[in-house]
Every structure is written in structure tokens, then in C-alpha cells.
Amino acid sequence: MAHFIDRRLNSKGKSTVNRQRFLRRYKQQIKRSVSDAVGQRSVTDLETGESISIPNRDVSEPIFHTGRGGVRDMVHPGNDQFNQGDRIPRPEGGEGGGGSGTGDASDSGEGEDQFSFQISKDEYLELLFDDLALPNLKKTQHNKVIQYETFRAGFQTDGVPANLDIVRSLKGSVARRIALSASKKRRLAECEIELAELLCEPVPDTLKVNALQAEIEELKAKIKRVPFIDTFDLRFKNYDKRPIPTSKAVMFCLMDVSGSMDQATKDMAKRFYILLYLFLTRNYKDVDVVYIRHHTQAKEVDEQEFFYSQETGGTIVSSALKMMHEIVSQRYDTGEWNVYAAQASDGDNWADDSPTCSKILREQLLPLTRYYAYIEITQRQHQSLWREYEMVANEYSHFAMKHIQEEKDIFPIFRELFKKEVERKTAGEE
Amino acid sequence: MPLDEIKRSASGMLSDGPDWNFELLAEYEREIDRVAKIYKLDTYPNQIEIITAEQMMDAYASIGMPLNYSHWSFGKKFISTEQGYRRGQMGLAYEIVINSEPCISYLMEENTITMQALVMAHACYGHNSFFKGNYLFQTWTDASSIIDYLVFAKKYVAECEEKYGVAAVEDVLDSCHALMNYGVDRYKRPAKISINDEIARQNERAKYLQSQVNDLWRTLPKSKKTEKIDEARFPSEPQENLLYFIEKRAPLLESWQRELVRIVRKVSQYFYPQKQTQVMNEGWACFWHYHILNHLYDEGKVSDSFIMEFLHSHTSVVAQPDYNSPYYSGINPYALGFAIFMDIKRICTAPTPEDYEFLPDVAGKDWLETVHFAMHNFKDESFISQFLSPKVMRDFKLFAINDDANKDYVEVSAIHNESGYRKIREKLSAQYNLSNLEPNIQVYNVDIKGDRSLTLRYVPHNGIPLANSRHEVLKHLHRLWGFDVKLEQLDDDGNVATIGRCPTEHSE
Numbered sequence: 001m002a003h004f005i006d007r008r009l010n011s012k013g014k015s016t017v018n019r020q021r022f023l024r025r026y027k028q029q030i031k032r033s034v035s036d037a038v039g040q041r042s043v044t045d046l047e048t049g050e051s052i053s054i055p056n057r058d059v060s061e062p063i064f065h066t067g068r069g070g071v072r073d074m075v076h077p078g079n080d081q082f083n084q085g086d087r088i089p090r091p092e093g094g095e096g097g098g099g100s101g102t103g104d105a106s107d108s109g110e111g112e113d114q115f116s117f118q119i120s121k122d123e124y125l126e127l128l129f130d131d132l133a134l135p136n137l138k139k140t141q142h143n144k145v146i147q148y149e150t151f152r153a154g155f156q157t158d159g160v161p162a163n164l165d166i167v168r169s170l171k172g173s174v175a176r177r178i179a180l181s182a183s184k185k186r187r188l189a190e191c192e193i194e195l196a197e198l199l200c201e202p203v204p205d206t207l208k209v210n211a212l213q214a215e216i217e218e219l220k221a222k223i224k225r226v227p228f229i230d231t232f233d234l235r236f237k238n239y240d241k242r243p244i245p246t247s248k249a250v251m252f253c254l255m256d257v258s259g260s261m262d263q264a265t266k267d268m269a270k271r272f273y274i275l276l277y278l279f280l281t282r283n284y285k286d287v288d289v290v291y292i293r294h295h296t297q298a299k300e301v302d303e304q305e306f307f308y309s310q311e312t313g314g315t316i317v318s319s320a321l322k323m324m325h326e327i328v329s330q331r332y333d334t335g336e337w338n339v340y341a342a343q344a345s346d347g348d349n350w351a352d353d354s355p356t357c358s359k360i361l362r363e364q365l366l367p368l369t370r371y372y373a374y375i376e377i378t379q380r381q382h383q384s385l386w387r388e389y390e391m392v393a394n395e396y397s398h399f400a401m402k403h404i405q406e407e408k409d410i411f412p413i414f415r416e417l418f419k420k421e422v423e424r425k426t427a428g429e430e
Numbered sequence: 431m432p433l434d435e436i437k438r439s440a441s442g443m444l445s446d447g448p449d450w451n452f453e454l455l456a457e458y459e460r461e462i463d464r465v466a467k468i469y470k471l472d473t474y475p476n477q478i479e480i481i482t483a484e485q486m487m488d489a490y491a492s493i494g495m496p497l498n499y500s501h502w503s504f505g506k507k508f509i510s511t512e513q514g515y516r517r518g519q520m521g522l523a524y525e526i527v528i529n530s531e532p533c534i535s536y537l538m539e540e541n542t543i544t545m546q547a548l549v550m551a552h553a554c555y556g557h558n559s560f561f562k563g564n565y566l567f568q569t570w571t572d573a574s575s576i577i578d579y580l581v582f583a584k585k586y587v588a589e590c591e592e593k594y595g596v597a598a599v600e601d602v603l604d605s606c607h608a609l610m611n612y613g614v615d616r617y618k619r620p621a622k623i624s625i626n627d628e629i630a631r632q633n634e635r636a637k638y639l640q641s642q643v644n645d646l647w648r649t650l651p652k653s654k655k656t657e658k659i660d661e662a663r664f665p666s667e668p669q670e671n672l673l674y675f676i677e678k679r680a681p682l683l684e685s686w687q688r689e690l691v692r693i694v695r696k697v698s699q700y701f702y703p704q705k706q707t708q709v710m711n712e713g714w715a716c717f718w719h720y721h722i723l724n725h726l727y728d729e730g731k732v733s734d735s736f737i738m739e740f741l742h743s744h745t746s747v748v749a750q751p752d753y754n755s756p757y758y759s760g761i762n763p764y765a766l767g768f769a770i771f772m773d774i775k776r777i778c779t780a781p782t783p784e785d786y787e788f789l790p791d792v793a794g795k796d797w798l799e800t801v802h803f804a805m806h807n808f809k810d811e812s813f814i815s816q817f818l819s820p821k822v823m824r825d826f827k828l829f830a831i832n833d834d835a836n837k838d839y840v841e842v843s844a845i846h847n848e849s850g851y852r853k854i855r856e857k858l859s860a861q862y863n864l865s866n867l868e869p870n871i872q873v874y875n876v877d878i879k880g881d882r883s884l885t886l887r888y889v890p891h892n893g894i895p896l897a898n899s900r901h902e903v904l905k906h907l908h909r910l911w912g913f914d915v916k917l918e919q920l921d922d923d924g925n926v927a928t929i930g931r932c933p934t935e936h937s938e
Binding site: 004005007079085117 | 452455456459463475476477478479480481482485487488491492500501502503504505506508509510512513516532536539550554596600604607608609610611612750751752753754755758761826827828829830831832833834835838839840841842843844845846847849850854857858860861868869871890891892893894895896897898899900902903906
């Protein structure tokens, strides 16, 4: 007789471990593939998974098998034209008309065969942001706690059946039964021995026997009356909630959208910010992002507008810095928030404004921020802004600046900026 | 017509779905079981598990077993199966059946009730009875202990990973996998496996204790090694079971590494009969699902639409594309096996003079007994050479091709005619001879007096050389052996040439 089992509800991730093993084993190749891919993807595409290709020979599992050559006999079905002794010329390029039965395709030279597969978005981002971290993040205590975690907090005598701790309850039950019936059981045993002795006598004392029997009955009844389980044996698991200390971070994205920023440059900046954005949302649950774009004036905008609206005009970088300072002092108390900033520009600035920028940075922004990254996207000479910033960078360890020339620089530079560094000092000024 | 339908359903016709539920499955299973008994199919008890497509891919990845140790290659298998399935390049099997007791069969939930019935008849009664009855399976596998053994193996590998690190375990397993096809004694029957296992486990425990003792004596660094070398004598006869040789003789392996070698070897041995009975096993299962379901139809238990759907699936399973068809990828074992078994039945019940000439032992005998006899006592190679009749050769229009790499043409050496029948039968049979398919490589020598190097010898069959992958495999072998490894080739004229070596510094 057959036995049916419905396995459909069982977990389906049986191969997850093996899949992870595979990914780990080929991490280097996969990473390379991911890094290559990031340059080729369109900006909006960063949210999907990635198709990975690894050369087949890297993942092959070699076994002994036969190569081409020698004499082979093969039997085939469907003869429609051949007679014994017919000779069929070998087709150009190997594989005889008979086909080689055991030869693998892979033994014909090291072909550029690829082992291709998809990884999920999470796996993709995991690989993309592997060993990157937000620098200098401090665990500042949340004052208005929203998140709680449930934890076990001992036992209680009351609760819902789902929380019943059976082992503990039964232990209580056993203890209670022993406590309530031990003396009676002892007495019962004594009585029974006495009774047996009495009955062994040649002439049993009927009165005594009756009395003993009555006592035995009574004791048995009493023992029986002790319930197997009583309400006060029950113990329920107790759960309590406690707040989770979380770190809050706010990320300022500053971008120049002036006329000098052409579409390609903006695209690169967008790419950089999207990487940044993904990275932030991935690493820290609680991240605020503030988008500030500027030409001659700065404006706080939402994500959509930041990335996708057109603007033209001159450039005054300090306007954005001022705005950032305003927002920080109004909304983000530095005791509570970790402030980060990334600024992208093509380096164009109104010459007189550059010293103002470095002054604002030194005096107002850098003391407030954990990390400030500046990327300059240009193929031209550096201008006044870069030189001013260079001086700032020499003074402050938590100010970093990088230069992006081409699209393919974006990812390596992003990695450089956010590489996990053990020795990187926490922002000293506090 | 309506009247007729009512009459038939009143006489107990089973619903033809197309959806299934567990009650209906059980009902079908009961009927199939009843019919199977009529045909004397002796089976292990069945355990039928309903799974999803995704779980089916999991099962694929762990070489069809319900559980297996963790290894990246299974992950790779899973990924490629998943890719193929997602892109629609491949369908999944309707079922997987495991040679175990109870016999576990996986049924896909997507199947219609007809397909479930087909699969139950095919797997739970066809394959199942084959596993129980065929001599190779009886000799090589122990259905009752395989699951336990895999549980043990999985746990053992996991423990090793914890103790010695995932990478170290992976190295050993990689190397063993490379030699997996050489983990079987082909020409020697194994002792009863269950007892063997029993003893092996005891040995293992003893060995483990011994190794603990050795640890205490580690202040005498060299003694252990020299002992081992004395053991590793020149094998007086060539050894074909490379993994066994390594497990027992490799000088530098730790006991846990030996156990890993053993695990791979055991798994390999378990699958050994399946490789050699593909045609028979599938043919047998098709033969029985065909007979059982037709029997049910004749009794009026299943409906017309059921049998039509069944026949549609059945014919596509046993279809044989011709050599020049774009779908051709060798001979379909389902088609060949089914055709031969059907023909055995025909030869028994309606023999022709030709049959009396070619298959005198079969013609006119009791068909049920004869097919059972064939199932019990043969493997693909011998089954074909005993039972492939001229009629099947004509139906398949078989022809043999002789492909000599030294000539610029291939030659048709025989076709399905009077003079060709025996030749084709012989050649097709040889095509299923495992020792013709897998290169003949044996342990030839160990230089016990000198550098402890291991020499393997390859004896080519029909002058077919080894593929280049041998260099990679030798690296794996070198990792297990620990000393130099050399591969020689013995040519027809008796010349011996070294065709591979690891490490390679001497030759290249």
C-alpha cells in the first residue's frame, strides 16, 4: 500500500546552501562580472538582478574521458538510404557523420563557452557593495524609539495557550503531586505491609484488618484526588519588548545642475548617486536622504526632480553648502544624526565663490559631518574649486575628493570612497 | 450515449480529472496496485511524495537523492537546471524515483491525474519492481540503507567542514568527484553491502580512536609515515578501483579524508547499476505503465479521454527520432527498451519462423515469465545481445557506422538486413558496455622503494585516445595521493608512453 506525502509546503530552498557554495567559490569571477556590468547598465536598471557569465573552463569538473580519434562503432536508427559498405565523406570541421558518442563538446579546445546564470537583486547588491561601509558611523541613541524587539523574559503563571511551556508545566505538576501525595504514599505502603503481616497470621484480627483496609481505601482515594495537572502548575513563556538602539544617518546629495554640466556629466553623477543611494538603503535601515541641487541658487528637491529635471544657468557652489548647513541645523541634530554628504560637480564655479566654499566647509559643515565626499566629473583641467578643496582635504581626514573622467571610473572610485577601513579614524573633532 | 456513460461510471469508473486530489490519487494507486499484482510485479513499499517544480529542481541538483552532502557542484547543477527551466529550454521530468526501501517517488504537482496515474504505474510499479528484482541492483545496492547512509554522509561531511574548514573538505571532494567513475570494482562482486557497512563503521570508529592515540605519540614524527609506506606495496595486480586504492593506500591522507573518499565511492557504487541498466529499466517501466493502464481501460475503470491523454504522453516518451532529425541525440533508451520488451511479448505469443531462428529460447514461451526472467537477469549489454530481434532492428531501421579517424570517410558497416542483424546486435550491445564507454585506467605501480610515485596505465580501446581533461584529473589525483602521479598509455604494439604527469616539471 502506497503512502502519500505532500511535500509541497516543505521548504524549497534545499539547494540554497549549494548555490551559496557555488557563488562563494566563484566570487572573484562573479565580482569581476558584476563590476564589468555596472558600467554597462542603464541608470534605472540598477535595481534588478544581474546575469553573470563565467568561462566554462573555470567551473568545469574534469573527469577522464575519451578524446577524438581511434575507431568507433556507432549504431543509429532511421536508415533511409544507406547500404552495407557505403562510404560517407567526413563533413568539414571534425565531428564525423557518426558523431562522437563520448567526446564532450568541451574537449575541442578551450572554447569561449560561458556558464551563464542570473543572480538576484540582493545577491547582486551584496557583491556590488561587498566590504564597503559608511565611514565613521556612530551609534547614536534614538530618542523617539520606533523599533522594538521581542525577547524572552522568564515565565509567568498566566497566558495564552500558544505560549504554554509544557516541560515546565509538567515539572510543576510532578513536583506538586509528589509534595501532596508523598506522605500518604508512605503511609499507604506501611499500611499495606502491616495488612500483609496481619493476614499472614494464623488468626487475623478482623477488626484491625478492617480498620487497615478502610485506611488504605481512604489513602488511595486521597492520592487519587490529587489531580494530574492543576491550573497553578501551568507556566507560560513570558515575552517582553525592548527598544532597539539604532543609528540614524542622513545623507546629503549635492549636485551641480548648471549649464556647464552637460548631459553625459549629469548621467555620471546620477550613476554615482544611485550607487550611493542603493548602498545606503542597503546598509542602514534608517537613512534620510536630502537632495540639494544648485546652479546659482540651491534648492532642496525630491529624488525624481534631483535626477531627472533639466536646469541651466551659472554656478555658485556655496549656495548649496549654505543650504545644507541650514537644513542640518534646522532638522538634523548632530547629537542624534550621523551626517554624510556627497557633492558632485564638473568643477566649474564662479572663481570668487570657491574660497567661500572652503570657508563654509571648514567652519560650518565639516565639524558637523562624519564624512564628506566630493567627486569632480570632468575631462578638463581642474579649476579653483578643486584647488581650494585640495587644501581642505589635507587638513581634514574625513573629507575625501575624487576625480572621475569616464563612466568606467565610477564604480572603482565609489569603492575607494567607501572601502571598509579599520584604521580610518572616527571624526576627531568631538 | 448518456445512458452508456452512466452505466460505466456506475460500474466504478475513476474520475479523469484533469485535476487531482489525494483521495483520487489513492484510488488510482489502489487500482494500479491491484493490476500490478495480477502481473506479478514484486515491489518495495511505495512512498509517493508530491512536490513543486522548484523542489524538483532541488532534487535534480542533488543527483535525484532526497538529501546529499553539500558541495558547490550541486549548486552549479541547480543553477544550470534553473536557468534551463526558466528560459524554457528544458522541461522537468514528471517524476523521479529513488532506489530505496520504501521506494520514494516524487510526483510533480503540475501533472494532471492522468499523468499522475501514468507516473505511478511507471515509477512506483515499473522502476520499483526493477530495483527490487534486477540482479545488478541486488548485488550492488542496498535499498534499505541508502537513505540512512546519505544521512550519515551529510552529517559527516558537515562535521568535517566544521572541524577542518569548508575549503579543505571541498578540496578532497572535488578530487574525489573527478575520479568518481573509478570508484567501483567492475569485475568483482562486492560482499553484501549492509554487512560491509556495518564493519566499515566499526572500523572507522576504531580508526578514529587509533588516530587519537597517534596524536599522543606524535613526538615520534617519522614512525607513522614509514609504517604507511610499508603498507603501500606495489599492487601485485593492477587495481581498477582508484578511489578504493586511494582510500586504503594513499600515504598522507588523514582518516577523515579517507572517510570522505569512502563516501564518494559508496555513492558512486550506488549509482553504478543505474548506468548499466538504463535501457532495460526505462523499457521495463514503460512496458508496465502501458500494460497496467490499458488493463484498467479494458476493465472500464478509466475513461476514453484518460486513455487518449495517456497514449499521447506515452507515444511521445517512446518516440525515436531518426538519425537525420534535428531532435536526434542518440538512441532513446525509453524507445529501445520498450520496443524490445514489447517484442519479447510478441515473440512469446505470436512467434514467426524468423523468431524461432534468432531467439529459439524465447519463441512460444509464457510471455509474463519471459519478461520477468529478462528483467531479473540482464543488464543493457547482455539484454540487447540476448533479446534484440530482427523485427525491432527493422522497425528502428538500425544501421552501424564505422568511424575510423585515420580515414577521411565513415563507413556503413551493417544495416538491418539478413547479413547485418547479428552485426548490428553485437555493435549495439557493445555500445552499452560500460567498459567500452569509460576509458580503461588502472593503478599500475607504486614506486615504494623510491619516490612513492603512483603510475596509472591507460589501455586504449580501438585506439581511442584520452581527452585533454586528463591533465586536470591528474592534478586532483596528485592532491589525494600526495606524491608524484604519472599516467601511461599502453599501445596495441606494446609500447608504453607517458601521456600525463603531475607535477609536470619533469616533462614540460
